[in-house]
Amino acid sequence: MPTKTADTGYGPPALDLDAPLVGREAESGRLAAFAAGAARDGGTLMLLGEPGVGKSALLAGTVREARAAGTRVLQAAGLPALAAVFGIERGTAAGGEELADAVVRRVAQSARDAPVLLVLDDAQRFGRAEELVLGQVARRLAGTGAGMVCAARPGAERFCDYGGLALQELGPLGQGASEELLGRRFPDMARRVRRRLMADAEGNPLALLELAAALTEPQRAGMRALPARIPLTERLQAAFASRIPALPSATRHLLLVAALEGGGELRVIRRAAAGRCGLKHLAPAERAGLVAVDDSTGRLGFRHPLLRAAVVHLSTSDQRRAAHRALAHAWSTVPERRAWHLAQAAVAPDGPIADRLEQAADLGAGRGDGPGAVAALLRAADLSPSGPEQARRLAKAAYLGANLTGELREVPRLLDDARRAAPDGDSLAVTVAAALYLLHGHGEIDSAHRLLSRVIAAQPVPYDPGDTTLVAALAVLMPACFYSGRPIRLGPPRRRDRRAARHPGSAADRADR
Known part of the structure; x- marks a missing residue:
């Protein structure tokens, strides 16, 4: 049986959903005030936010407080369910307006005995017909003594076109709240690990907790190096990857190239995808709200870093290698970038690529990029054909890691690996x-x-x-x-x-x- 911990209010069922949400005091207050005011004046509030940002948790808190205040709460996952709550047969209302009128009449009747609050989550999943009816219901609730709260991902603002909806955008957590959230759930986490997770999650509370849960205890404590790409848990896949498989194959290929390129430079993405697809194939991803293109800077950006991770996660190893080879060709005039992508595409030891990657590591170290230099040297060691060369590069990675990044915990392990690679070497x-x-x-x-x-x-x-x-x-x-x-x-x-x-x-x- 899951145990409850009074800490965050977000995340897996093992957490106590009755606990106050970290960093959401202002939003919780506004929802509570709206629910209380709806008992007098009616009205509708639309809560918009990215997956995992805490919309459902906020709705759950609002429902608890409303019920405690004597409000009748009706929760539904779609208009058919909402109509069934009031005993409305779909066939009795020929059109959207008639159905909306029927719902509003029943809500108003119920509100005579006690305040009524309608709660609809994941409104972005509703069909077009449901959107039209719900928009009309929202517009007509004013003055009925009943309120409605809807939660949806960005893109559902179209509900607001029908009037009567107040809009509440739920943004990411601030740095202080993110630290507090991780500190409550993982009090022994090393500070540098906390910083890495905060950078990857960008204030998304579900991402913060799920990425941390995907690490091993030694990794969370800073005793082991973190992977270059932290694996997505099932909850993160459901939140961030669900819209990707439905995209056309050309669009998915472009997104994979963009995810592996990392900088969002459209000119590079276009060169890497040439002969297979063009930038016009980004349109489905733009319409789905997964990426945005800034024409003034010529850059593509994912709406959230975990969308980039989800694109990579859903690809095959062969697809990733092909994309890296294409990117290596696109970066033919930039030796460092070319070396890195060639290395990621390689499947067997390759001396020339290892040499190029070590040169790139030296350039990075000269600029003070310790983490990048260490990552390049470790990959160069993997591609080294001989034991002595592998040992030398592992030892060099240990030295740069300690000297440039101050990361000493990995030094003994890297040195042991170096000695095993060449017991009698230099x-x-x-x-x-x-x-x-x-x-x-x-x-x-x-x-x-x-x-x-x-x-x-x-x-x-x-x-x-x-x-x-x-x-x-x-x-x-x-x-x-x-x-x-x-x-x-x-x-x-x-x-x-x-x-x-x-x-x-x-x-x-x-x-x-």
Whole structure:
């Protein structure tokens, strides 16, 4: 039996729906005031909001409060159900106006004994005939002592064309409310994980909770890296993916290309889709409210990031690889973008692609893009044909992750993977990452100095100025020397004379240490 927790008021049935909604105090107050006023004056309120934003939860709260105040609440999922509530036979009313009149008369009669509130959720699912009748019902409720509250996704504003409807738009949660929501449901979640989920969900409360639920406990605690694309739960699929399968195949292909391109640049999307479809095939997705095109900037935007994730989720691996290959061709003049899409399209180790991707990682690291550089290096490691190259790139990813992003938790795992990939390989890259972890993760200055001094001394002289791994080793050694008070020693270790060797406390011995 599900247990209730008094925390959020959103999400799965295990949550307490009697709890106040986080961040919805103003909207709850307006709905309560409307329900109370409808008992005197009548009227209709349309609640508009994206899937998962909390419309149904707000309606549930309104229903509870209205019933507690003695209001008779009638809930229906469509006009036939609403007509059945009042015992109205569809055949007794020949047209929409007659049916609307019949509904209003029955509502007004019921309101003589007690206030009446009609509650209709998911109004965007109603057919055109139902829309016409409901619009007329809404217009005629004024002065009857009965009110109606409808909830719908954006696009159902057409109800307002018939007059008599007040409009309440339900936007995303603010940053503070999003943090509070996650904090109540997942109090032990790491701050950086919370930030990532808030960025992905963009204030959508259902998305916040469902994305968090899709992670493992170590991922929520920050002990394991988050996936590049957090999988959609069944509830998120139902909320965001339901309208995608009905689109034409050409439209779905364009949306997939746009989702994988990421930046929404129409010129790139057009080049990638050339020969198969054109931008005109975006029209069904625009009409469905899934995407919007800004002609002034030449960009396409998804209404919500999870719509982009849903498009990718519903595609096959072969479709994704084909789209990435097309995008690699479209980005032929931008090496970094081309390398990334080629890498995503590859299914087997590929040395040249791995080399291109590592070059792209170096460029990204030079701009300070630590997460992007790490992601590129990890994919380059996957595509590396040899163990030593794979180990070097894994160690390099560990180093950049610790140095540019401050992410130290993944360093031990990446270093273990590097050692398994090449047990007898070159240890310079591994040592640099391990020393940085010791220095910043545990404050073991002497250990970091000793590791780096030993491995740098073993490098062939003269040093290669283009060896970025050696440059990184020196960059880590310098603070280790500063904080430990030990000198920087380059080149092979000097031979101690036998006399100094017999005196461990001598100056020569201290220098060699």
